[in-house]
Amino acid sequence: MSPRPGFVLEVDRSTPPTLFWHGEGFRFERLPEGARVVYPPEPLDGLVDPDASIRHALEHPLGDSQPLSSLLKPGMRLTIAFDDVSLPLPPMRRPDIRQRIIEIVLDAAAAAGVDDVVLIAALAIHRRMTDDELRHALGDRVFDAFAPSGLLLQHDAEDPGALVHLGLTEKGEDVEINRRASESDLLIYVNINLSAMDGGHKSVATGLASYRSLRHHHNVRTLQQSRSLMDRHNSEMHSSNWRMGRFIKDAGVKIFQIESTLNLDMFPSQFAFLQKREWEWSLLDRAAFHASRLSLDRTPPRLARQIFQSMLSPYAPTSVQAGEVEAVHDVTLENLHRQQLVAVEGQTDILTMGLPYLCPYNVNSIMNPILVACLGLGYFFNLYRGKPLVREGGVCIISHPTPWAFHPVHHPSYIDFFEQVLAETTDLIEIEKNYEHAFATDPWYIHLYRTSYAYHGVHPFYMWYWCAHALEHLGAVIIVGGDRAAVRRMGFKPASTLADALEMAEDVVGRNPTITHLHAPPLLVADVT
């Protein structure tokens, strides 16, 4: 049976309760009659022979580009950059698509006799990846061939010797990227386009950039004008990246972009019910759901986190394309929309969403309150094309336990941001003006970013700015089931149950509001008309 597209359900009295994600756990919520639920499409079938598809893509590139084999010559300098641990979410089962692609690329490079090859994790100002995470993404063969000789690098945005400033775009934006990458004869980028925000020129212009470059598009004003982050044609953030990407190309950096898309087969079989529509759950699904819910309620948070973080997705690749950046990315987006696009008519007063335990920045880690806000108001709010799902001045209701907990190794600057900065003010402009520079240049955070496994000092600010569009657009944000002090610290309203939250929302949007629930993950892009 061919996979069904996504659709919008009208809730009536016969509708069973809706599954809401709630961090490391789930809840059933009864939405009032007349509410809508946006369901993502079912997973498409993956490629029959991914390796063959990859080889085909490499030899039949898109846009103004030669086949890979003709670009590889002995004596050349080759650099292969790849997306870091923040993709895909959740991490996929072995072999990761990056492993497949890079092994095939290296076979070609070995056959061509290329000696000088370096691999770089394009993590911008994210945390460094651990050996286990690198092994998982690249496979043992690639890891064992490159890591022991120091040829597997992680981008260091704070090492002046490892960066090169290429110049300024026509709008005066600094373009400063990884030196090895820019000085190579060929830079191959291996991307996973999980969401419509990834890929294209953003891969190199952000993934291999420094703070000096990033601050031109990771700032409040730019993000307020990114409507939405999933729609690059209407996103200032992407426009800036595209300018920088074209500048990099004109500066002589030769990039061979390889992009892949995945289907939405996100959850392993024991959690299959998370992908099915509630009224189609079999007996096994219902049993599995209730068993999970009950046992998770009794599980201590730390253990629950471990259980969920060790979950691997059975993702299958649905397309691979290679060649010139812009041509490749257009095809990638077509494939992505084929899987994720859902047509939605009209906006709503209240948008509800249940947030899962995972966002790009807490893989194998703890989801702290700032990341909850970022996932909800930065990512999920932006899963639209055209108009936001919720009207201006509307209310967004988020369901997540929002614990006042931080991972001390991964997120040290987040702790200080939460304790010191948010305690003073939650206003984005104020925060950007008064605090960003100090955190971005603090030597301790830089030290931890470079030598430990910590996100850069400025990263919590970017998480907060990611909510800029949402915070400008919405009338109120309510978090159901969250730690009250943490929710208040962020300037949002805490509620104990969804019913209470809907009551509180009526104070803002008026009586008898329209409600839409975003039934994600799996990811979708709402095409709102």
Add this chain to the structure above:
Amino acid sequence: MKALLVERLVHRFAAARAAAFVMGSGSGIGIGPLRLAEIDPPKLPGPRWHRVAPRLAGICGSDLATLDGESSRFFEDIVTFPFVPGHEIVGIITDGPDAGKRVVVEPVLSCVVRGIEPLCPSCATGRTGACERIAFGNIGAGLQTGYCADTGGGWSDELVAHEAQLHFVPEAMNDEAAVMVEPTACAIHAALAGQIVPGERVVVLGSGTLGLCTLAALRRHALPSALLAVAKYRVQRRFAEDLGADEVAAPSELGRAVRRMTGTLALASTAGRVDRLAGGADVVYDCVGSARSIAEALEVARPGGRIVLVGMPGMVRVDLAPLWQREVALVGAYAYGTEEVPEGRRSTFALAFDLVAEAQLERLVSAHYPLERYEEAVRHAANAGRRGSVKVVFDLRREDPAWRRAAAPAAAKRRVSRDNKKLETSA
């Protein structure tokens, strides 16, 4: 007259110590050396002495240490048994031409009080707190009123005091404010002992009475560029913010807060803890007085910095390797005397009167008890922070004692004038 008496009964001290070890400070009060007794009022030791009837008498950390049996053996030679505790006293003179006037007692029993001439070198320069004759003269050994068998103490109906110990209380100042003068004087003396150079970064560990008064004293008499208070309990946090702390941190967040304040790096393992700082604060005031607090102070004082011990009544075990390697100065600050301030030489008590009025420190008095309920009073004082209180006092006023009225609501719930977001009111 009624009085609380501490007698030299070694087995009772031991029992109190065991109880305090097992169940926390103040829990040995029932089996300890303190009891309520009917005794004769003390005799006047000489012509310049007066009888004083206490109105309010505070319970101090060093009193609690004595009652827990935790006091250092160092004090054995400068205390005479049996004694009536209580050295934070506001009372009324009951004899002589000044009868009826309210006074605050300066408890240190220095040369003048003891009738010793010529004055010892310390007293001669006005540093009465460091008097070198505290076991001699025409009264028994005793470092302060409240530790001497011959003078009596505040936790009773009557004591005797030398005229040099008496400071008149201005009319406008109420009893609660007056009883705060003595601890404030300790705090001012300690604050000035830190010799803060303008622009230095200062941490105050502990936000009980002494910590909060030290905060207020630092704000008034020094110019730190950053002032961090470490407070465990909510009531302490609020007062700390109100009395002038730039930032207030919980004890578990001390390392991180000082790191933010000074912008230094941390010598931490990759487990993410921030315990030891490479740099640190210029001056750290330890107003807790335990082994742990000194260890914490050593973790956050910068190399070449100073730690001021504002109270250390017991014996502690401390690893001094950081002190040596980082060339940190450990300075004791005790009692009061005369201070050098920009305005000139003034007695600490005079400065204390001013500060109590300015900072409205009477707000720190949280609970009043009659002598008869001394067990509850001591337990409350030992758990003050946890119970939302700061200073606990004995109320000996005959007319309208505060413990007869309903509990005073004002002090703890005072609204803070800062940005509302800092104030996490209970939901």
Add this chain to the structure above:
Amino acid sequence: MSVRLPRIVDDVLSRPTWPGTLPRPLERRNLGVDYDTAWTREPWARFLRRAFVDNVTRPFVTALTSPRVFGREHLDPLEGPVIFAANHSSHLDTSIVVSCLPDRFRRRTVVAAAADYFFDRPWKAALWSLALGTIPMERNKVSRQSADLAASLLTDGWNLVIFPEGGRSRDGWGQEFRGGAAYLAKRCNAPVVPIHLRGVRPVFPKGGRALRRGKVEVRFGNPLRPGDAAAQADREEDARHFAARIEESVALLADEAESDWWSARKRAATGRTPPFRGPAASSWRRAWALPSSARRTSSARSKSSAKPW
């Protein structure tokens, strides 16, 4: 508070100090190449070793590696002492070779082991020489002393297991075979049997911290004698050339192991046997070209072990 021993115990246990006024000669320590292993070849020691190998080493090796042995028939015609020369990638190599030798050889075998690694402490020297019958030998330049010892043992009828690479492989490819085995073969007129061990590196590589199970194959090759090569019929082949010939035969066995006997023979005939020391290329390409049996992590073991924090 420190604990003090009773005075008399202290007096017995403490060694007296040498008077400063008396000269003291430098003694030869019984370590390294000077370690005397003769005691391990006494009957009682050989009995113990045999019991240990039969009851501990062999079952352990079988359980861990399930070794398959090929080419034992090459050993049938051999009498008298034999030098076994094997490739070296793991500390387990010695145990595996010793376990797979036919009994008549195993009974009277010594193993040349690096003097600086296995004989640097008295307890280590005793342990390895007793458990495996090792004799100390220098890695690089073999001294007269160790060469004489090995030669005398061979003459006495002892078989010798030696790893001509001198140490374990770093990157999975072989290293140049040194001349020690060749020299001894010439001196004592003993045949050299080349051995190839396949699949040991994933089990316990150099720098590895844990043992992993894996399948191992042991191949015995045709015995070689110095002066065998037709081209050298007249001249005495020198040790260096002979060592190279031994290396080639191990390379041939490696080729057989990865493909099959016939293709390997054909390639050998045309000189296209894959080089023992790997391709002349950068480190990543050398690693890339490794067969899976020589990689640190074999493909069978690619389950994710990513531990959540």
